[in-house]
Amino acid sequence: MAKRSADGDARAVLDAIRRIVRAIRVSSRDTERRVGLSAAQLFVLSRLQTGRAMSLNELADRTLTHQSSASVVVRKLVERGLVQRVTSKNDRRRQELSLTPDGRELLGKAPKAAQDLLVSGLQRMRARELHDLARLMERFVKSVGLDSPDPAPLMDEGGSRTRGRKRE
Numbered sequence: 492m493a494k495r496s497a498d499g500d501a502r503a504v505l506d507a508i509r510r511i512v513r514a515i516r517v518s519s520r521d522t523e524r525r526v527g528l529s530a531a532q533l534f535v536l537s538r539l540q541t542g543r544a545m546s547l548n549e550l551a552d553r554t555l556t557h558q559s560s561a562s563v564v565v566r567k568l569v570e571r572g573l574v575q576r577v578t579s580k581n582d583r584r585r586q587e588l589s590l591t592p593d594g595r596e597l598l599g600k601a602p603k604a605a606q607d608l609l610v611s612g613l614q615r616m617r618a619r620e621l622h623d624l625a626r627l628m629e630r631f632v633k634s635v636g637l638d639s640p641d642p643a644p645l646m647d648e649g650g651s652r653t654r655g656r657k658r659e
Contacts, residue, residue, distance in 0.1 A: 511609070514605055514608075515530065515605045515606075515609075518530060518602065518604070518605035519605065521602055522601060522602055522604070525600070525601065525602060526597055526600055526601045526602075528597070528601070529564075530604060530605055530606065531564050531606075532564055532567060532568055532573075533598075533601055533602075533604045534554060534604040534605075534606040534607065535550065535554060535561065535564045535565060535568060535574075536568065536573060536574070536590065536594055536597070536598050536601070537598065537601075537603075537604045537607055538550060538553040538554050539574060539588060539589060539590050539594070540590065540595075540598060542589075543589075544577070544579075544587035544588060544589040545587065545588055545589075546585055546586065546587060546588070547561060547562055547565065547586065547588065550565065550588055554606075555610065565588060568594070572591055572593050572594075573590065573591055573593055573594035573597060574588055574589070574590060574591060574594055575588070575589055575590075575591050576588055577589075
């Protein structure tokens with residue numbers, strides 16, 4: 492393999508980021524047009540499709556996001572009648588989330604969530620490669636000042652919530 496210059500490597504990284512962002516953007520527009528959901532909402536619905544009710548923390552784990560980010564998306568889905576939140580019969584402190592019949596029906600018409608494709612691709616990577624990628628991406632994001640403590644779900648129209656600061 493020919494050795495690339497630093498500029499060539501930087502271009503390759505930016506091209507990869509551009510491809511990912513474009514794919515997410517196109518997928519998000521398609522999802523919005525076809526079923527009236529944001530990409531983040533579709534991803535949450537797809538993760539609730541397992542059929543078993545789960546807590547908000549379990550959903551956050553399944554969507555690989557922070558609990559507060561998942562909560563914002565879930566609230567919108569509950570308001571639309573696509574997700575139901577019920578108190579657990581086993582633990583009255585626990586709220587369980589599941590798809591409503593309308594949520595299941597809408598999910599049947601929806602395209603595959605772009606995030607599902609990304610997660611699938613990451614899961615196919617070898618553990619060492621994934622670890623290296625995570626470390627390098629974290630370092631890169633921090634070096635350019637984009638390391639917010641609670642990033643919003645991909646293509647969530649609400650953006651991230653930064654306590655004490657107005658959304659932009």
